[in-house]
Amino acid sequence: MIEIDNLTKIYGDTHAVDAVTMRAETGSITVIVGTSGSGKTTLLRMINRLEEPTSGEVRINGEPTHVEKPHLLRRRIGYAIQGHGLFPHHTVARNIAAVPLLLGWKKQKIRDRVDELLSLFSMEPAAFRDRYPAELSGGQQQRVGVARALASRPELLLMDEPFGALDPIIRAQAQDDLRRIQQRLGSTIMLVTHDMEEAIRLGDKVAVMDGGRLVQHAAPAEIIAAPATDFVRDMVGDVERPLRLLSLIPLVELIEDGPADGDALPADASLRDALSACLWTGRSAVPVTREGIVVGRVTFEAIRNRAELHA
Amino acid sequence: MNVGLILRPLLVLLLLALVLRPEWFTPIFAPLAPPGAPTIYARSSLLSLSLSHLGLVAAATFAATIVAVSLAIFVTRPAGAAFKPLSRTIANMGQTFPPVAVLALAVPALGFGSGPTLVALFLYGLLPIFENSVTALTTLPPATMDAARGIGLNRWQRLLRVELPLAFPVMLTGIRLSVVIALGTATIGSTVAARTLGEVIIAGLLTNNTAFVLQGGLIVGLFAVLIYDALIQLETFLARRTGA
Numbered sequence: 001m002i003e004i005d006n007l008t009k010i011y012g013d014t015h016a017v018d019a020v021t022m023r024a025e026t027g028s029i030t031v032i033v034g035t036s037g038s039g040k041t042t043l044l045r046m047i048n049r050l051e052e053p054t055s056g057e058v059r060i061n062g063e064p065t066h067v068e069k070p071h072l073l074r075r076r077i078g079y080a081i082q083g084h085g086l087f088p089h090h091t092v093a094r095n096i097a098a099v100p101l102l103l104g105w106k107k108q109k110i111r112d113r114v115d116e117l118l119s120l121f122s123m124e125p126a127a128f129r130d131r132y133p134a135e136l137s138g139g140q141q142q143r144v145g146v147a148r149a150l151a152s153r154p155e156l157l158l159m160d161e162p163f164g165a166l167d168p169i170i171r172a173q174a175q176d177d178l179r180r181i182q183q184r185l186g187s188t189i190m191l192v193t194h195d196m197e198e199a200i201r202l203g204d205k206v207a208v209m210d211g212g213r214l215v216q217h218a219a220p221a222e223i224i225a226a227p228a229t230d231f232v233r234d235m236v237g238d239v240e241r242p243l244r245l246l247s248l249i250p251l252v253e254l255i256e257d258g259p260a261d262g263d264a265l266p267a268d269a270s271l272r273d274a275l276s277a278c279l280w281t282g283r284s285a286v287p288v289t290r291e292g293i294v295v296g297r298v299t300f301e302a303i304r305n306r307a308e309l310h311a
Numbered sequence: 312m313n314v315g316l317i318l319r320p321l322l323v324l325l326l327l328a329l330v331l332r333p334e335w336f337t338p339i340f341a342p343l344a345p346p347g348a349p350t351i352y353a354r355s356s357l358l359s360l361s362l363s364h365l366g367l368v369a370a371a372t373f374a375a376t377i378v379a380v381s382l383a384i385f386v387t388r389p390a391g392a393a394f395k396p397l398s399r400t401i402a403n404m405g406q407t408f409p410p411v412a413v414l415a416l417a418v419p420a421l422g423f424g425s426g427p428t429l430v431a432l433f434l435y436g437l438l439p440i441f442e443n444s445v446t447a448l449t450t451l452p453p454a455t456m457d458a459a460r461g462i463g464l465n466r467w468q469r470l471l472r473v474e475l476p477l478a479f480p481v482m483l484t485g486i487r488l489s490v491v492i493a494l495g496t497a498t499i500g501s502t503v504a505a506r507t508l509g510e511v512i513i514a515g516l517l518t519n520n521t522a523f524v525l526q527g528g529l530i531v532g533l534f535a536v537l538i539y540d541a542l543i544q545l546e547t548f549l550a551r552r553t554g555a
């Protein structure tokens with residue numbers, strides 16, 4: 001568990017981070033979202049002590065971070081920097097292996113880990129292992145940056161706009177990959193973005209920053225349904241609010257008995273998917289399957305009623 | 312590129328011939344020597360003069376590199392930052408002092424021979440290496456330096472694994488400038504009895520023998536051009552490797 005306790009950072013007379021207090025559960029993804037200059041990066045960097053707080057403290061599993069030597073603390077915490085920061089004079093493999101090398105892992109273990117991570121991020125190990133960062137696209141560099149942060153399986157992972165340079169399709173894929181990896185490893189992630197869509201997609205909890213202050217810290221559904229301030233409401237965007245909300249609710253919640261025609265959707269698809277299917281094919285209901293067997297249907301009517309509930 | 316491919320081996324061959332088989336050039340240099348005087352310098356072997364010349368340059372540049380790079384590392388750490396202006400001034404002064412004056416002043420302390428020349432070459436080598444190293448160490452890519460801290464490298468590890476390797480190509484530029492300056496400056500070392508190729512040139516000047524002057528000058532010039540070129544190739548190779 002990560003506890004951020006009354007953390008403040010003042011530069012000259014800017015309060016970059018202003019008395020932020022929050023808690024992130026072990027094994028959860030917290031997404032910190034806010035406009036440019038709202039203090040997201042500064043908050044993140046105080047967790048691994050790349051910046052020393054003006055006041056307040058951070059505790060990891062109850063232990064204050066300021067008692068440990070900073071470089072030893074940082075080896076336990078994965079960090080994917082805003083704008084990758086790869087070592088230009090090292091190959092992709094050596095970049096990813098940076099922390100395992102510091103920790104003295106065995107050669108074979110390191111090699112296996114590097115290949116595993118490259119594959120996880122859809123980069124053919126044989127083709128990419130020995131390249132230098134300058135020989136990669138921006139998106140590939142960024143994925144290698146994330147792989148480097150994940151390499152030693154850190155208990156805590158800090159990521160600063162890790163998917164900024166990716167195009168929408170690869171970005172969605174990288175987000176799914178990250179979710180999958182996180183669920184498998186049970187790591188705790190704090191991720192910074194200025195994209196509310198990404199925050200809602202990825203976060204178990206979303207922390208909204210505005211002018212250095214934490215204005216709302218809640219589950220994505222709550223952020224959408226009950227924005228705490230006008231700023232949060234603006235970030236979410238009124239127009240897409242119902243759709244965003246629907247994208248968070250799985251079909252299971254509205255499943256009912258009854259017939260429906262056409263292509264089926266799996267039970268863990270979202271109401272938003274079902275809504276698109278209805279609109280696209282002019283149906284009033286779609287069949288729902290679980291492990292390939294039809295278990296019921298979700299109706300257009302039910303989706304509409306559910307959306308109204310939050311309007 | 313293509314010109315270099317042809318020119319480079321030709322120049323190397325020319326240099327080797329001038330040093331190892333000077334007698335081949337008798338017909339070319341004969342018209343330049345005064346009547347009755349020897350055309351080819353034979354008082355000592357050109358090979359041993361060349362080796363001694365290059366040895367002095369290498370030793371002085373090596374020492375200058377160690378001192379200048381250490382100093383640059385020191386003044387780019389937080390603890391040494393206050394000394395940056397002072398060390399710049401001193402290195403600059405070393406450069407403005409005329410070589411002949413350095414030689415003259417060093418003779419009473421070190422006697423005749425290689426000593427004073429080494430001191431002069433060393434002093435002239437410091438500045439370019441120091442300036443380039445400071446520039447290289449202060450203009451490293453900030454995101455990379457940040458990542459180096461972020462993944463948990465301590466100060467030493469950052470210096471040895473990230474900063475120095477990344478700064479090396481630019482430092483090498485400074486070393487290249489120093490080497491070229493030293494190759495030229497070493498010639499005047501023979502005025503205080505250091506064994507360098509300057510001996511040939513000075514013998515020529517003293518006896519009005521243009522053939523000697525030309526031989527000495529050509530050999531020193533070719534060494535300078537070829538070494539300069541080789542170091543540029545090395546820099547380009549390293550810079551490409553580090554993605555610049």
Ligand SMILES: Nc1ncnc2c1ncn2[C@@H]1O[C@H](COP(=O)(O)OP(=O)(O)OP(=O)(O)O)[C@@H](O)[C@H]1O
Nearest residue numbers: 011014016034035036037038039040041042043194
């Ligand atoms: N080293 C510094 N010195 C002075 N001011 C700083 C420093 N670092 C950040 N700031 C200021 O603190 C505020 C918060 O900066 P921060 O980098 O945390 O914002 P951010 O939310 O990450 O923005 P972005 O989305 O653009 O990355 C800004 O006003 C910034 O100008």
Ligand SMILES: [Mg+2]
Nearest residue numbers: 040041042082
């Ligand atoms: Mg930022």
